[in-house]
Amino acid sequence: MTEKQQNIFDTALNLFAEHGVDATSTSKIAIAAGVSEGLIFRHFKNKEGLLNAILSSGMEKADAYFHAIIGEIDPKTRIKKALELPFQIDSKDYAFWRLVYTLKWQRGSIESDGMELFRASLAEAFEQLDYENPSAEARLVEAIIDGIATEVLLKDIYPKPLLECILKKYKLNKLHK
Amino acid sequence: MTEKQQNIFDTALNLFAEHGVDATSTSKIAIAAGVSEGLIFRHFKNKEGLLNAILSSGMEKADAYFHAIIGEIDPKTRIKKALELPFQIDSKDYAFWRLVYTLKWQRGSIESDGMELFRASLAEAFEQLDYENPSAEARLVEAIIDGIATEVLLKDIYPKPLLECILKKYKLNKLHK
DNA sequence: GTCTATACCAGGATAGAC
């Protein structure tokens, strides 16, 4: 990527995340990126192409996190790590995740293969721990992650106390390591 | 409201919820509602006015639910009712809530006075039950509600098993009434 | 790789007739 191309990429990501894709015109991106409007189309074909470039690049990074959790063998630790996920979002990635959560509501969620595996591995962990309804438990964890992530991404608050509360409910707060 | 006015209202709500406000043009609304485009502006001044009409009408209804929970004196029952909230969304109101959740990410959340009171009354309930960090617990419940609501509104699944899982964690599953 | 100019279409909004 050339410097200007990277400029377009970063600026678009931020504007998309803040105002939504539809409310962000290519001309606004061009101006904010200090670039001619035509260049956007040269590099990314069209607005949709720009969006896709942003999404696939972000999901690639995200998948690394999911795989780290899937690779955890101890079921308790795996669940704990999953619950910790939304508390560890790198603030550099806020814009990307805001964009992902926004798009959920209009274009359907962006599912990576890593996410699919993540879900299955959670259910498996609950099964190993003899929970009554493992698949429901897994979906609940997912919902909690989404809820906390929303809280973290939208309001700019310090969320750590919430983590304590959750872990206590799963009896994971005194887990070694 | 005249019949056509109601038509515009309902159609706009559904289109806004499904595709987002920005992606829904007034002409699309007009066509889908079987109405001339000009009529929208006669009745609602502009697109923003139409959106506001939809939002304030919906929040009025929503506040009734919040007040029912605030009015609950027993702290355990109050928390239980709060957690049950997302499982009881009337399917007729799906479009409205989808819209509300969508707007969170672009225009900031739509806060009613009922919601503010709801939040405070939750913290109070946890305090009465001697939880360590009542305000964090209240925010956690809110996050869980948001997460479940997202699940319910986006995927069309049967969510009841999740409710069982949650209530167990709060030790509220065997609460009489 | 990058900019300028431009074509083209769609969106929001208004005026005036019925």
Added chain:
DNA sequence: GTCTATCCTGGTATAGAC
């Protein structure tokens, strides 16, 4: 209350020069 016609702006996208 409702429709038709119309205006203006701004959005996406392309062509061609440098």
